[in-house]
Every structure is written in C-alpha cells, then in structure tokens.
Amino acid sequence: MDEQVKSKAERQIEQIMQEVEPGSDRYRALESAKRFKSSWAELGERLAEVRRQKLFENWGYAVFEDYCSREIRIRKATADKLLMAYHFLEKNEPQVLARHEGLSPLPDYRSIDLLRQAREEKNFSEEEYADLRKAVVDEERSHPTVLKKFKETAAAQDTADQDPALHYRACLQAARRLEIGLRSLEDLPEGADSPVHELAQWLEQRLQEAQQEQEQENQEE
Secondary structure (H helix, E strand, C coil): CCHHHCCHHHHHHHHHHCCCCCCCHHHHHHHHHHCCCCCHHHHHHHHHHHHHHCHHHHHCCCCHHHHHHHHHCCCHHHHHHHHHHHHHHHHHCHHHHHHHHCCCCCCCHHHHHHHHHHHHCCCCCHHHHHHHHHHHHHCCCCHHHHHHHHHHHHHHHHHHHHCHHHHHHHHHHHHHHHHHHHHCCCCCCCCCCHHHHHHHHHHHHHHHHHHHHHHHHHHHC
C-alpha cells in the first residue's frame, strides 16, 4: 500500500510490528488489524483468541480494551461488534463465514451484527429475519440500506407493542396493496386473491375493534 494513503492507525500498527517477532500471536493479530477493512472476520477470529487466552496481558496491557485501543487501534464498541459478529457467523451462518476461506468478501460486520440483533435481541419473526438475511447475505446490500431495513422492522414491532391499532392499519394497507397487485395480473388463477381479500377484511375488523377499545380506554381515563 502506498505510504501516502495509509492512515495514522496503519502507520502506528506497522511501527509496532517492526518491534514484534514475525509469526508470533501478537504479530499475526497486528497483521490482521492492517487488513481489517477487507478481512474483518480474520481480525474477529484473532481478537477472540487474544481475549480468550488473555494474551494481551503478556504484551503489557492490563485489560483487553486497552490492547484494542492502543495497539490494534479500534474502539471498544468496534471490537465488541467484531467479536459478536464473528461468533454469530461461527454459530449460525458457518457457510457465510466460509466465504472468507474462499477469499470472497464477507458482508459488512456491522450488517452481520444487525442480523445478530434481529435474532438474539429483537426477536424478529422467521419471515422478518429471512428478509433481512436476504438483504445482507444474498443481495449484499450496503450497510446503510440494511440499517434502514432493520430500523423499519424494529420500529414496526415497537409500534405493535405500543399501539395495536397502528399495527393493524399498517398490515391492512399492505394487504390491500397486495390485493390490488394480484388483481392486475392477467394470468392470476381464479380465486387466488380470495385469501388476501379475506385477510384484509379480518384486519379491517380487528382495526375497528382496536380503535373502539382505544376510545373506551381514553374515556375511562
């Protein structure tokens, strides 16, 4: 890499590497840090090993966070995301992690962490998770695009918890759009749109009931 385009962090890492024995655990971790952008999984794997065996203590650091910030030059929040994303792939998506071994680029580690959050923290439905996974893994969407999709799905869940009427309305609108789209298909089999129409009617009824319940609660307050 041309010295002129190297970041300050890269130059500092290279300076430390000159003082470390090549091939050692410490050297390999630094080497992975240099390749962070193109191979974050490698760095995640190295950091997991460093933390698990507390190798940083042998290198003069009292805590793992100091090692990350002062030697690898990444913030604690970044290190945490890297580690969680790596462990998530290792456990749930080993075939995706295998891309690294085949020298194919992996999805952005931040997008992988959103997948982890969808599965472990936000309790996305199987359909919602599959939709997000498709954007991250199959379509290789940019992180901003994935983040927007994640936030929209999470917000819909929060809305459902806070105001069922708003959630029913959103679902009803989606059902009606689907119904209209199906009817525009010239080769649609007869009656194929009936289940969607029935679903829309059910959602409309539940929306009315939810609105009535909400009105009664407001009157009682």
